[in-house]
Amino acid sequence: MEEAALTARLRAAGCVFAEEEAALLLAESTDPAACESMTARRVAGEPLEHVLGWAEFRGRRVAVVAGVFVPRQRSGLLVDRAVALGRPGAVVVDLCCGSGALGAAVAAEVERVDLHAADVDAAAVACARRTVPPGAQVHHGDLDAALPGDLRGRVDLMLASPPYVPTAGLATMPPEAREHEPRVALDGGDDGLGVLRRIAAVAPGWLAPGGAVLLECAAHQADAAREAVAAAGLSATAEHDDEADATVVVGRRKDPR
Structure with missing residues (x-):
């Protein structure tokens, strides 16, 4: 042709x-x-x-294969912030990893990262295992339930681009996403923040002293997402990039253990 x-x-x-x-x-x-x-x-x-x-x-x-969430370019802001906070040898966890794009990007830009990724969708896990660098581990399961227990208290960076579309908003999404990407990767519940709140709540138990959780959301959700992170006992800040239409909330643990 x-x-x-x-x-x-x-x-x-x-x-x-x-x-x-x-x-x-x-x-x-x-x-x-x-x-x-x-x-x-x-x-x-x-x-x-x-x-x-x-x-x-x-x-x-x-x-990425049929039925797997396609990574969005706006998630580059989350990667930028993770790289800025990272250090050589950091333990990095990528939850709701989908294809593994975010964790793999951080591992490519921060030396000697100990990368763990997890997703509830088996097809996404298979793609992520093709994407992450040698030595990284990809786990199949629901959020932190998939992680090895020996990571508790040792995670320097926990990052996630969780589903954050409100359930009622799914019908208005472009057909490419609505018809071809898994609902579990899109549907964030009533206000879009159901999964984000779950991650924020469990993050402190996994973070090392000085560790951070980085969560992507929509711009109009930033205040509520920041409140969820603060409610978990973390210092919380939000950043928005107008050009990329990207918003990231960062929660940091500063207390010694």
Whole structure:
């Protein structure tokens, strides 16, 4: 299939970045039949990342397959803050890890990280195991219940981009997310902060002295998220990046043990 024809087909299907997508599909397909199969999936509305089998995040390819949450570029703010707080040899936990993109990015930018990631979704865990660096561990289970007990009191950084869309808001999400990503990765409960509150509540028991929990949420949720982190006994701050439309709440434990 010629690139111009493929571009026109994608544009007619509503793909905003049709030229870039056409180039990627042609580069990833092994023959015309494979290209046609991938194109048909994309035209039908499947996320490009699921069609390609990978997503780009902070200059790295992250494995994603059908039914797995696609990492958002806005999560770069959370990674930036984690890297700024990190130190060589830090113990890092990535909860609600999905494809493992966030933890892997921190491990790539902070030396000798001892990385643990966890997710309740088996397909996401399989992708994360392909994404994280050698030596990192990916655990299957619900939030901190999946973590090894010997990490208690030793975690320097706990980070998560939990589901934070209010249940009532799921119906208004773009079809690519609503129809192709798992509900468990999107649905944050009545106000969108149900999972975030659960993480905030358990974080102090895992954090080392001076450790921090970093949680992504929507801008309008920042005050409530900060209150949840403070209610857990942590000092809480929030930061918003207008350009990326990204918000991160950071809770720090300063008390000696």
